[in-house]
Amino acid sequence: MSDKSAKPHPIEPRKAPRQARSNATVDAILEAAAHILREEGLVPFTTNAVAQRAGASIGSLYQYFPGKDAILTELIRRKRQTMLDAIRLAARETRSRPFAEAVDRLIAAGIAHQLDDPQVSRALEYAESTLPLHTETHELKMAIVAEVSATFAARGFSEPEIAAHDVVALTRGMIDTAGLYGETDASSLTDRVRRAVTGYLKTAPKVSRT
């Protein structure tokens, strides 16, 4: 986000990450950050504003985060980790169930995480594209796709990665737009997303089993 590329501002939290991630101040900062993103967007998202809302001093904020970008990165990381956990759970629990059910659970997980707090999701999504590539968040992203891909592979699709990317992409597109229009009824949206995903998958190439 910030441009002062002259000075090295690492993106990793300053403290040992595990501690930092469970500290009350850190949580307050992230909560405040999400709040501002949700209510006001990426432009009024300033470190001073975040610190103030978190009830922390700006100095404290910099004690836990090396810079503005790091806050956004950690927000992304957490959101994505939650998503990955949900997807993994869904995959595990539907491994021996009909495929339709597996797909449904995947979609439900996506909707649960994207439709709740759509402005924050949107802001983070855009922010990420302007941030220097961050290994961990990127790996989480790949892991989500990999998880979906594994589910598809297990069901005999021959190009599971492509299918996974596409399914994730179209799902996100639909949910994003729904969020933008203030849609909050998950059930209608779930149904429509399912129709698109199912339709897509029906015609996806399968491994020929002879």
Added chain:
Amino acid sequence: MSDKSAKPHPIEPRKAPRQARSNATVDAILEAAAHILREEGLVPFTTNAVAQRAGASIGSLYQYFPGKDAILTELIRRKRQTMLDAIRLAARETRSRPFAEAVDRLIAAGIAHQLDDPQVSRALEYAESTLPLHTETHELKMAIVAEVSATFAARGFSEPEIAAHDVVALTRGMIDTAGLYGETDASSLTDRVRRAVTGYLKTAPKVSRT
């Protein structure tokens, strides 16, 4: 002393670019703006940077655009107008052709406009959500959906607006992601988008014809 609150900063371009010279400057500015959005994103998108890249002085920029937002708005307006024109043409030319062909043309139009310059598209999309609502660009957005919706209605779908929104959304989601991953092969993407769209529409509710 300060005049701040007195003068609003409208989003409409300041002068109708009537003369060739003016037009050239306006175009140079918009081109420069797109370039910066494409190469660097929304954060380094500053009026001075745009002017410099356009080979114009900052004063000239402000002669044609009342502010930074207006440049973004005009970029959105133009992009959307082009898209609308393409969609309208596609709709007109396929009115008496098989539905599959109509859908294909719609998708092709979407891909042509979104896959070309995906970073700019993404930046503008996010920018729009932070801009004060601009009537004309908003109407163009609605017009695009309306056009798709009309096509669907003509084919007997009973909830054409919802279908239109969803189709546009999932298409954009897929193209966006493809652009993000550097995919440039339109034909494969077209095929996959078609599968999702077709699958979605196949199960969409139709008007019961008695």
Added chain:
Amino acid sequence: MSDKSAKPHPIEPRKAPRQARSNATVDAILEAAAHILREEGLVPFTTNAVAQRAGASIGSLYQYFPGKDAILTELIRRKRQTMLDAIRLAARETRSRPFAEAVDRLIAAGIAHQLDDPQVSRALEYAESTLPLHTETHELKMAIVAEVSATFAARGFSEPEIAAHDVVALTRGMIDTAGLYGETDASSLTDRVRRAVTGYLKTAPKVSRT
């Protein structure tokens, strides 16, 4: 994108200067502001110039004052408060003395405050007329006139407010001009102002006492 209209720029100082350090900065800023007004006028009176002369960063200036206007307003407020205090003291101390003495003390107070730093006074006077109306400074102005008015009323003048306005106005006119011509001898000026004021008051309408 731009936030302009969202945040108003109040005129009140941003933080109550509680700590010694803060107070020192505020004072340095106000001193620097007065200096620039005195030596160069309202045009070169810029926030950056003030900050620089105050030995503070522009950021610090904005930590204590929400904008340029606020600096001018505070300067006016302080000057006027001092003046009001002096006038009140003069009035209190001459309540049971001959009227001539009361008038003399009033004039002396006016001269003491206006003849010292006449360029600053002149600049602030003009500045005020271009500033949005500020309640506190306006009330101080009215309080000064009210104080003079009360003195006149106590001495039986039947239109004390008009007399007060006129006396203040003519006194200020004379002192202003004297300051403009570099006059610094208070005693000659005092004498001349007294003659005008006394002459004016001698013919002012009085409550008929029967």
Added chain:
Amino acid sequence: MSDKSAKPHPIEPRKAPRQARSNATVDAILEAAAHILREEGLVPFTTNAVAQRAGASIGSLYQYFPGKDAILTELIRRKRQTMLDAIRLAARETRSRPFAEAVDRLIAAGIAHQLDDPQVSRALEYAESTLPLHTETHELKMAIVAEVSATFAARGFSEPEIAAHDVVALTRGMIDTAGLYGETDASSLTDRVRRAVTGYLKTAPKVSRT
């Protein structure tokens, strides 16, 4: 007003002054300038705004005035010349009349010129103090005082210049303030000013005639 003291911007009109002063464009510019000063003040008084309101191009404005300051200067010059003419007429016509009448005519002239258009007067007054000293307007100012001074000298006052300065100053102070408070009734004001002036003069030192 402008600070770019590096480049020599003479204040004299570019054209032979007499012509310039009677040109229709010049008049339109000055009228527009006065209008803006009156309605909006010194801050929005910009060359482009003046030209636009005058229905002239900014280029034309610069054909007749070498800069912004020159417009203000010419406005001052004209106002002052009119005032001087009126004062001279008043002096001439009351030379052989009672002194009280002479004073009355002087005051009437002052009120006529200052109370009409008080915002413009105030703006010009402040502007002048920030402008580089301009010979002609300064001489006009002196001439006005000299005229009043001559009137006083002819009536036997021993320090006519001081008296003239003071009378002009207090009169201006009173009228200014009246204008600021929106007073438009000249007759009451005239009366009050007369009382101050008369009172002042009654006690002014006279040449002892033996």
Added chain:
DNA sequence: TATGAATGAGCGTTCATTCAT
């Protein structure tokens, strides 16, 4: 550790002025 005053590069924008047409 926590604090928050201080910093200053840099942003969006204005406007006096020039000059090619």
Added chain:
DNA sequence: CATGAATGAACGCTCATTCAT
């Protein structure tokens, strides 16, 4: 002469970041 597009220095102000306390 008139035009008005172009210029760019300079303004008011913000905000990411530092560091003395």
